[in-house]
Amino acid sequence: MPFAGNPVAVVVDGDGLSDEDMQRFATWTNLSETTFLLPPTTDEADYRVRIFTTEGELPFAGHPTIGSAHAWLEAGGTPRTPGRLVQECAQGLVPLRQSDGRWAFAGPGLTRYEPPSPEELGRATRGLGLTPDDVLDASWLVNGPEWLAVRVATADVVLALRPRHAELGDLFVGVVGPHPADDGAPGEDDRPTFEVRAVMGTGAEDPVTGSLNAGLARWLRDTGIAPASYVAAQGTVQGRAGRVHVSEEDGRIWVAGDAVTGVSGTVRL
The missing domain is CATH 3.10.310.10 (Diaminopimelate Epimerase; Chain A, domain 1)
Structure with missing residues (x-):
C-alpha cells in the first residue's frame, strides 16, 4: 500500500x-x-x-x-x-x-554477533523504558548498520514501549516480541509472528528496517525462537503497516517486502 x-x-x-x-x-x-x-x-x-x-x-x-x-x-x-x-x-x-x-535479499553475514556488555545492555534497557526483568535476551547484530537487539516476552510489550531516546546515546536498538498464534489479523499471509521496533538514540524510530530484520532472523533462528518462515510487523505505533517476510533456506536468511512507486519525476542535481 x-x-x-x-x-x-x-x-x-x-x-x-x-x-x-x-x-x-x-x-x-x-x-x-x-x-x-x-x-x-x-x-x-x-x-x-x-x-x-x-x-x-x-x-x-x-x-x-x-x-x-x-x-x-x-x-x-x-x-x-x-x-x-x-x-x-x-x-x-x-x-x-x-x-x-x-x-x-539475502541477509549479509553478521560481522558482530555477541551479547552486549552490561553497560550497553543497561543503557538500552533504560532507554527503552524497560526493567532488567523485561529483557529475555540481547545480542549485537551488525551487518552494516550496528543494531543491538533486545527480545521481550510479547508483542504488546514492544508496542507499549515509550523510548527515552536521549538515554540511548549512540545506540541503535531493535526490539522484538512474539504475537499470539492467532491474533485475528486478516489473511494467513499477512498475520505477523513477531512485532519489531527500531529505536535510535538520535530521537528517530525507523518504520520498516530490512537490515535489523535480517539480523533478528539469524538470531531468532539460531536460538530456536522463530520458525523457518514468518512475517514480522513493524511501524505499527507510527501508523504504518510494515510487513517483512522472512525465510531461511539452506542456512541463508531471505528478507522480502512489497515495494510500490509513490512519486516519480525529475530532479536537477
Whole structure:
C-alpha cells in the first residue's frame, strides 16, 4: 500500500555525482535513506547502489535494497538471470530473488554477533523504558548498520514501549516480541509472528528496517525462537503497516517486502 511503509528516494542515474552532491540531496529529501543507482564495477553484479541517510553513507541497508531493485527494474533494468539480481554496494555483493511475487535479499553475514556488555545492555534497557526483568535476551547484530537487539516476552510489550531516546546515546536498538498464534489479523499471509521496533538514540524510530530484520532472523533462528518462515510487523505505533517476510533456506536468511512507486519525476542535481 502506498505511503504505509518506509519511503526511500532512488536516483536512477547517479553517474557523475560527487559524494557531496549525494549527501546534499539525501539531507534534502529528509527520508530514512536515499539511494543512487550506478553501473556495477564487477561482471557479477546487475547494478551498483550507494545508500545515504540524512547524515552519512551506509554500507548496506535492507529496505533501500528492496526499493532500489524495484526502481532499477521499473527504469528498464534487465536481470542477467531471470528472477535473480545481484546488487553491488559498499558491503559487497547482495543476492536478490523473486519470492511469492516479492523481491527478497539475502541477509549479509553478521560481522558482530555477541551479547552486549552490561553497560550497553543497561543503557538500552533504560532507554527503552524497560526493567532488567523485561529483557529475555540481547545480542549485537551488525551487518552494516550496528543494531543491538533486545527480545521481550510479547508483542504488546514492544508496542507499549515509550523510548527515552536521549538515554540511548549512540545506540541503535531493535526490539522484538512474539504475537499470539492467532491474533485475528486478516489473511494467513499477512498475520505477523513477531512485532519489531527500531529505536535510535538520535530521537528517530525507523518504520520498516530490512537490515535489523535480517539480523533478528539469524538470531531468532539460531536460538530456536522463530520458525523457518514468518512475517514480522513493524511501524505499527507510527501508523504504518510494515510487513517483512522472512525465510531461511539452506542456512541463508531471505528478507522480502512489497515495494510500490509513490512519486516519480525529475530532479536537477
